[in-house]
Amino acid sequence: MAQALVDLLRDNFKEAVLSSHSHRGDEVAVVRRESVQEICRFLKDGEARMQLLRYIACVDLLTYDTEMTGGGALASNEVPAYDLAKKAPREPRFQLGYNVYSVVRKQSVRLRVELRSDDVKVPTVTSVWRTADWWERYLFDMFGIDFIGHPNLKRILMYPEFQGHPLRKDYPTRKRQPLVAELEFPDLIRGPGPGPGGAGVPMSQTHVGRKNVDPTTYD
Amino acid sequence: MTEHHDDPLALEADLPSSLMTVNLGPSHPAMHGTVRLVVTLDGETIVDAVPEIGFLHRGFTKSSEASTWHQVLPYTDRLNYVSPILNNVGYIMGVEKLIGIECTERAKYLRVLGGEISRICDHLTCISAIGLELGAFTVFLYGVEARELLWDRIAEWTGARVTTSWTRVGGVATDLPPGFVERLRECLPRVMELTHEIDVLLSRNRIFYDRTRGIGVIDGDEALDWGFTGPCLRACGVNYDVRKAHPYLVYDRMDFEVPLGERGDTYDRYILRLREIEQSHRMILQVLDQIPPGPIIIDDWRYALPPKKDVFGSIEGVMAHFKLIMEGMMVPAGEVYVYTEGANGELGFHIVSNGTGKPYTVQVRGPGFPILSALPRLIKGHAVADIIPIFDSINMIGGEVEQ
Numbered sequence: 001m002a003q004a005l006v007d008l009l010r011d012n013f014k015e016a017v018l019s020s021h022s023h024r025g026d027e028v029a030v031v032r033r034e035s036v037q038e039i040c041r042f043l044k045d046g047e048a049r050m051q052l053l054r055y056i057a058c059v060d061l062l063t064y065d066t067e068m069t070g071g072g073a074l075a076s077n078e079v080p081a082y083d084l085a086k087k088a089p090r091e092p093r094f095q096l097g098y099n100v101y102s103v104v105r106k107q108s109v110r111l112r113v114e115l116r117s118d119d120v121k122v123p124t125v126t127s128v129w130r131t132a133d134w135w136e137r138y139l140f141d142m143f144g145i146d147f148i149g150h151p152n153l154k155r156i157l158m159y160p161e162f163q164g165h166p167l168r169k170d171y172p173t174r175k176r177q178p179l180v181a182e183l184e185f186p187d188l189i190r191g192p193g194p195g196p197g198g199a200g201v202p203m204s205q206t207h208v209g210r211k212n213v214d215p216t217t218y219d
Numbered sequence: 220m221t222e223h224h225d226d227p228l229a230l231e232a233d234l235p236s237s238l239m240t241v242n243l244g245p246s247h248p249a250m251h252g253t254v255r256l257v258v259t260l261d262g263e264t265i266v267d268a269v270p271e272i273g274f275l276h277r278g279f280t281k282s283s284e285a286s287t288w289h290q291v292l293p294y295t296d297r298l299n300y301v302s303p304i305l306n307n308v309g310y311i312m313g314v315e316k317l318i319g320i321e322c323t324e325r326a327k328y329l330r331v332l333g334g335e336i337s338r339i340c341d342h343l344t345c346i347s348a349i350g351l352e353l354g355a356f357t358v359f360l361y362g363v364e365a366r367e368l369l370w371d372r373i374a375e376w377t378g379a380r381v382t383t384s385w386t387r388v389g390g391v392a393t394d395l396p397p398g399f400v401e402r403l404r405e406c407l408p409r410v411m412e413l414t415h416e417i418d419v420l421l422s423r424n425r426i427f428y429d430r431t432r433g434i435g436v437i438d439g440d441e442a443l444d445w446g447f448t449g450p451c452l453r454a455c456g457v458n459y460d461v462r463k464a465h466p467y468l469v470y471d472r473m474d475f476e477v478p479l480g481e482r483g484d485t486y487d488r489y490i491l492r493l494r495e496i497e498q499s500h501r502m503i504l505q506v507l508d509q510i511p512p513g514p515i516i517i518d519d520w521r522y523a524l525p526p527k528k529d530v531f532g533s534i535e536g537v538m539a540h541f542k543l544i545m546e547g548m549m550v551p552a553g554e555v556y557v558y559t560e561g562a563n564g565e566l567g568f569h570i571v572s573n574g575t576g577k578p579y580t581v582q583v584r585g586p587g588f589p590i591l592s593a594l595p596r597l598i599k600g601h602a603v604a605d606i607i608p609i610f611d612s613i614n615m616i617g618g619e620v621e622q
Contacts, residue, residue, distance in 0.1 A: 052443050054446070054565065057582050059580055065573070106464050131593075167580075
């Protein structure tokens with residue numbers, strides 16, 4: 001059943017579908033990153049009726065071939081420097097997996113997009129599924145993937161001052177972050193009263209509580 | 220003054236008002252867990268809202284990458300801490316899918332039994348919280364009493380009320396203790412009686428009805444677009460339940476219905492959970508009737524720990540035990556996405572293995588994450604007081620949303 005879906009994709013996007021395979025019942029189609037938006041639009045609005053974007057996964061393949069098992073490897077998952085020096089990092093380094101599903105046809109397929117480490121850009125699919133908004137923000141936060149055209153690409157789980165992208169394999173598990181200076185009193189959101197909220201600009205649309213605004217410039 | 224009184228339209232004229240920003244949470248009793256909602260108000264009306272999450276972020280994926288396959292289990296307990304067994308089952312089914320094995324027949328029934336008990340607990344928590352926060356404290360006490368009865372059963376079965384870590388690859392950790400079935404059969408009628416009490420207290424209650432009916436409405440297509448699953452999606456009339464659409468374990472042998480809502484409002488989301496409790500109750504009784512005797516875990520020492528008798532009595536047992544504990548089991552390389560019906564929707568795990576004793580990555584699709592992203596859409600245009608019932612009815616769980 002799901003194989004028919006991959007064939008449908010192949011028929012309609014000859015150049016864009018690079019390869020396809022099936023593993024443990026999951027159908028995977030590797031697609032070119034430039035056409036991901038177009039293919040998603042086709043999957044959602046066409047006969048496939050993939051209305052539900054379940055999840056966008058991202059896999060960082062940096063240590064896929066070098067990560068060890070057992071013994072010392074259990075104590076930490078930090079990348080030993082000698083491993084990286086011995087073996088060039090795997091390219092393309094990132095794999096995005098768009099798990100989409102059709103409630104009507106009860107079929108699912110995974111689109112895979114491969115990204116090289118020097119160019120982690122991919123077109124956004126927020127215009128196709130609204131739920132992609134937060135998943136893409138999540139991937140930007142955790143892996144530093146740059147979604148071109150995303151309306152609000154900000155960190156979602158981490159705070160804005162966080163440095164680095166924690167789910168990349170070269171981010172050490174035990175790394176400490178620098179302390180963030182305490183915010184000054186006028187920057188806190190205190191509801192009514194003078195501030196950007198009263199000047200016609202809703203505060204929630206600005207960068208809440210993070211900018212150092214001089215209190216004398218308030219309306 | 221007088222001309223204002225003479226002109227009736229003056230009373231209806233818009234009062235000029237400026238927008239006001241109100242900060243709900245992160246620490247507020249009604250913002251379950253710790254989520255912050257920055258609401259922009261025009262008078263009483265919500266014009267904009269931005270949910271801010273991440274206060275409960277614990278690095279689930281990063282921690283999992285540094286653990287063996289079985290060491291991830293305790294982390295999954297803490298994803299949805301109200302129905303941990305459903306998370307345990309979801310994760311371990313992903314590992315089994317990667318390996319390509321199935322658990323034993325009895326373990327399948329046990330997983331369904333544990334899962335449905337957990338689902339009742341989760342729905343009871345959600346319903347009680349809606350009642351509590353709309354002023355019906357009695358409902359909360361009834362709900363918690365029923366939930367405690369079930370959690371007591373889970374505690375004597377798995378050893379813990381909520382941190383169960385109870386599944387294993389190829390089976391489960393503990394069989395039903397002696398006398399468990401009798402005690403469960405004894406306490407189930409009381410649970411259903413309390414659920415019925417909640418039903419008659421709330422469902423036709425004028426105040427409750429007025430505060431939930433027609434509030435936070437969303438239709439099926441839009442809900443799918445936002446990534447809704449579970450009770451929140453079925454409240455919009457979309458028939459998607461993983462247990463029916465893609466039956467796993469022994470759900471194909473269970474006789475149950477998928478209740479559907481019509482309007483997709485807060486009331487539908489509430490009433491649907493009540494109906495689902497009844498269906499879960501039906502399934503529990505069927506499991507108790509059908510459950511076969513037999514082993515609770517497979518007899519393959521590459522994946523399952525050997526029995527203690529063999530560990531202490533044979534060299535093969537010692538070796539298998541040592542390898543499993545020190546290195547973890549070797550899961551063949553591959554990538555799978557596995558999905559089960561969690562209490563609040565589709566619980567997905569995206570698991571990648573590079574063929575070693577620890578997962579290369581484990582990523583979780585918490586059902587609450589996409590639903591919470593639609594919260595601004597649901598509350599926009601309503602009054603401040605409507606935030607609470609709407610937020611309660613989507614039953615966002617901080618543990619799984621913020622990982």
